[in-house]
Amino acid sequence: MQEWTGLLPVFPLAGFLLLVLSRGRMSRGIAGVIGAGSVGLSFLLALGIAIATLNNGGQAYTTVLWQWMQVGDFAPGFSFYVDGLTLVMILVISGVGFLIHLYATGYMADDPGFARFFSYMNLFVAAMLVLVLADNLLLLYLGWEGVGLCSYLLIGFWYDKPANGYAARKAFVVTRVGDTSMAIGLFLLFSQLGTLNIQQMLTLAPQQWAVGSGIAVAASALLLGGAVGKSAQLPLQTWLPDAMAGPTPISALIHAATMVTAGVYLIARTHVLFELAPSVQLLVAFIGLATLLMSGFTALTQTDIKRILAYSTISQIGYMFLALGVGAWSAAVFHLMTHAFFKALLFLAAGTVILSLHHEQDIFRMGAMRRRLPVSFWCFLVGSAALTALPFTSGFYSKDEILLAALHQEHYGMLLWSGGVLGAFLTALYSFRLVFVVFFGRDRHQSHATASHGHDDPQAAVVEAMSPVMFFPLLLLGLLALGGGFIHVPVDAVFGSGAQEEAHASQLVHTLMILIPIAGVMIAWFVYGSRSYQKAGEHLREQLLASGIGRRLHRFWFSGWGMDTLYEWVFVRPFLTLAALNRRDAVDQIYGWVAQAARVGNSAVVMLQTGNLRWYAISLVGGLVIVIGLGVWR
Amino acid sequence: MDAIPYEHGLILAAVLFVCGLLGVLTRRNIVFVLMSLEIMLNACGLAFVVASARWQHAEGQIMYLMILTLAAAEVAVGLGLIIQMYRRFHTVDISVLNEMKG
Amino acid sequence: MxxxxxxxxxxxxxxxxxxxxxxxxxxxxxxxxxxxxxxxxxxxxxxxxxxxxxxxxxxxxxxxxxxxxxxxxxxxxxxxEDEERAWMRPSLWIGPGVLSGILLLQFVSTMLTHDVTLAPVEVSVRDISLLLFGPWLLAVELASMLLLAGLIAAYHLAKK
Missing domain, CATH: 1.20.120.1200 (NADH-ubiquinone/plastoquinone oxidoreductase chain 6, subunit NuoJ)
Structure with missing residues (x-):
């Protein structure tokens, strides 16, 4: 199986080409089979490769496909490197990707851009596989930009709405900031180490650079910039909530399960560089902590179901960054995997809710969906439990590892740990607020529906749109979200044994970490869920909103801590002002003169063309006289 | 037989040629222009025949034949154009035909 | 002679x-x-x-x-004819006259450098015909094509 590694991205790429070249003339059935089937083939191949590699003792290997280019000493290959980390990533990408493709054949069944959707999705999977398989940073960068492009295309998938196009551009431009930083990082690494091959770099760097040396700090900080942009961490997180403009399967695949974790993958892949720069590593931890708290608070106040999930994604990736920052590499990868399971599950379940309500996304127009959409309800409940890290779900194990690792950080352990626990509390609060508001309580949608479409049958409005192709992925992801914690991530060899010490903590700490999320769930139940406390809960909410500080906090959090406004004033407005000022470009003026000179010359020459035949004849003879004169009287 | 300096033949051809040229440049009546063109062509033919006699070659006369053919074709087309022009504009003044002005 | x-x-x-x-x-x-x-x-x-x-x-x-x-x-x-007379202004002849004069001067100045007299030898029709239908056959064909083209063009142009 291992010799077929090169085929992994080929299947989705072939699917992409087939779908693109058919130009939408293909029937939906065939397009769906090609779209989902190509990713399914990749998954089977990935599974075979994983089994073969693990039977081989997890030995890492490199597959060289061809030499990409050669410029002097710089000779990046088109070659793939497979080790434990890669295996986890390709299994998650192709596995979760396949389930989401399958789900999307049902979800997108009525969309006119069906084939286009699957072509983009396939291209995305191909690019993502290239990203994680690449054995050098240049090839990784190719995949990195490829997924960025697909993300842009898919956010703006419903391009006839200007807001979607705006969201797509915003995502593209904001991630470009990070990508530029990463590109500069690559230049620096190449100029210093003379290679972009990741494994060579990781062995060369510790030999050449002292711990904490300036070069190491600069290189890892620049790489961190790229990771922050792609993974939507502070301060480049503003694009992800708007990215929810795309179809829900996109949000599940790209903006929750796979692409946004590329930054985590990048840092884990180049972890040696970050170990050489402890200050940057600490910065990673604090970025993660700040992001997870900030987006946790924001998620509390949002009302759009997909935006809540988007902010929870940002916050969970914050946890991964926290883990990376404290050196718990395998815990970060473990959380990456479990997060892919439960967040994909949450998004897909949310997708069925949205589809059932005819693209209604406001949670306060839902309610009591528990009985109407039982499958979505149970899936959502399982996903939320895993997100909240309730005991025995997959999220519990991964988050537990992260928090324990954070506690053992040398200087700031207590601070990081308590921040993480506060984040866990917030997670419980907002995710079960979502569950209780959407699936319990009064059915607000029905009254709303009756009010707006009086003659429509309100009962027919809410029917669970659940075909088998949508049910099966939900079921499987539900099982994985529950039991995924028992999968052992085979990354010990990648990160060395030293980083993976068994974390010990007191009984009290363990109990606290179990109880705090449960407390969050209880409070959410008290405020939003239970019928008996409903009055009190509503009263409490009104009280909070009525008080000045509460209202201001709400507005502040709702706007995502004012980051969008800040960027609007700091970057967008000045840029637009400059652009308006420089509308008559100084450089353009020079070319304007060229055009002006051509115009003047033209009008001068036009005067020569009189249309008078004798004038032409005289000019002709004059020329003849001159030429003959040159010959005769030299 | 008396000898003729061959330059005299060529000078005669040149003078005839320049006369034709003068006609082309000065006349406004297109019929005169066409006649002057004929004069110029004929002068060229004369130069060829003179050269043929000078070098004792018959090829000069062949060239004269070619020029004759050319003149015949040119006159045919030119007269056709003159008829067409007179039909359209009712004049033979070439200064009227300046619609191709830039 | x-x-x-x-x-x-x-x-x-x-x-x-x-x-x-x-x-x-x-x-x-x-x-x-x-x-x-x-x-x-x-x-x-x-x-x-x-x-x-x-x-x-x-x-x-x-x-x-x-x-x-x-x-x-x-x-x-x-x-x-009256029109022609009106166009015959002396000023019109200055430019072309000067140009033609220069051209004539140029021609004559190149021709007066040699002094070879002509001894006319009659070239018979037979000689020319042998040349025409020998080495210059292609030129004759081209001339016939030219005449044909002139014929067609004149016919087309003079048509109503």
Missing amino acids: TLLFYSAGAIALIATLSVIISTNVVHALVYLIISLLSVAVIFFALGAPFAAMLEAIVYAGAIMVLFLFVMMMLNLGQAT
Whole structure:
């Protein structure tokens, strides 16, 4: 199986080409089979490769496909490197990707851009596989930009709405900031180490650079910039909530399960560089902590179901960054995997809710969906439990590892740990607020529906749109979200044994970490869920909103801590002002003169063309006289 | 037989040629222009025949034949154009035909 | 022969000058025929009787008759002649005259450098025919094509 590694991205790429070249003339059935089937083939191949590699003792290997280019000493290959980390990533990408493709054949069944959707999705999977398989940073960068492009295309998938196009551009431009930083990082690494091959770099760097040396700090900080942009961490997180403009399967695949974790993958892949720069590593931890708290608070106040999930994604990736920052590499990868399971599950379940309500996304127009959409309800409940890290779900194990690792950080352990626990509390609060508001309580949608479409049958409005192709992925992801914690991530060899010490903590700490999320769930139940406390809960909410500080906090959090406004004033407005000022470009003026000179010359020459035949004849003879004169009287 | 300096033949051809040229440049009546063109062509033919006699070659006369053919074709087309022009504009003044002005 | 050459040359020159300063089209045409016929005499004096015959038959005969027919079709009357007279301003002749003078000077200055006399040797029709249908066959074919093209073009252009 291992010799077929090169085929992994080929299947989705072939699917992409087939779908693109058919130009939408293909029937939906065939397009769906090609779209989902190509990713399914990749998954089977990935599974075979994983089994073969693990039977081989997890030995890492490199597959060289061809030499990409050669410029002097710089000779990046088109070659793939497979080790434990890669295996986890390709299994998650192709596995979760396949389930989401399958789900999307049902979800997108009525969309006119069906084939286009699957072509983009396939291209995305191909690019993502290239990203994680690449054995050098240049090839990784190719995949990195490829997924960025697909993300842009898919956010703006419903391009006839200007807001979607705006969201797509915003995502593209904001991630470009990070990508530029990463590109500069690559230049620096190449100029210093003379290679972009990741494994060579990781062995060369510790030999050449002292711990904490300036070069190491600069290189890892620049790489961190790229990771922050792609993974939507502070301060480049503003694009992800708007990215929810795309179809829900996109949000599940790209903006929750796979692409946004590329930054985590990048840092884990180049972890040696970050170990050489402890200050940057600490910065990673604090970025993660700040992001997870900030987006946790924001998620509390949002009302759009997909935006809540988007902010929870940002916050969970914050946890991964926290883990990376404290050196718990395998815990970060473990959380990456479990997060892919439960967040994909949450998004897909949310997708069925949205589809059932005819693209209604406001949670306060839902309610009591528990009985109407039982499958979505149970899936959502399982996903939320895993997100909240309730005991025995997959999220519990991964988050537990992260928090324990954070506690053992040398200087700031207590601070990081308590921040993480506060984040866990917030997670419980907002995710079960979502569950209780959407699936319990009064059915607000029905009254709303009756009010707006009086003659429509309100009962027919809410029917669970659940075909088998949508049910099966939900079921499987539900099982994985529950039991995924028992999968052992085979990354010990990648990160060395030293980083993976068994974390010990007191009984009290363990109990606290179990109880705090449960407390969050209880409070959410008290405020939003239970019928008996409903009055009190509503009263409490009104009280909070009525008080000045509460209202201001709400507005502040709702706007995502004012980051969008800040960027609007700091970057967008000045840029637009400059652009308006420089509308008559100084450089353009020079070319304007060229055009002006051509115009003047033209009008001068036009005067020569009189249309008078004798004038032409005289000019002709004059020329003849001159030429003959040159010959005769030299 | 008396000898003729061959330059005299060529000078005669040149003078005839320049006369034709003068006609082309000065006349406004297109019929005169066409006649002057004929004069110029004929002068060229004369130069060829003179050269043929000078070098004792018959090829000069062949060239004269070619020029004759050319003149015949040119006159045919030119007269056709003159008829067409007179039909359209009712004049033979070439200064009227300046619609191709830039 | 010398006398023939110079007298015919003088007639040709005078006739040609008359063509370009004449105001009546038909008069100009007759002067042109005289000019062409005297050139034919010059050809004869230079030992080219075949060329002389062609000059008389084709040029002075066929082509000029063509001109004459067209003149008859156009039927340019007294009005045109008055117009011609009005256009004959001396100022109009300055520029072309200067240019033509320079050109003539250039021609003559190149020709007066040698002094080789002509000893006319008659070139018979037979010699020319042998050349025409021997090495110059392709040129004859091309000439016939040219005439055909001229025929078709003249037919098309003169059509109503």
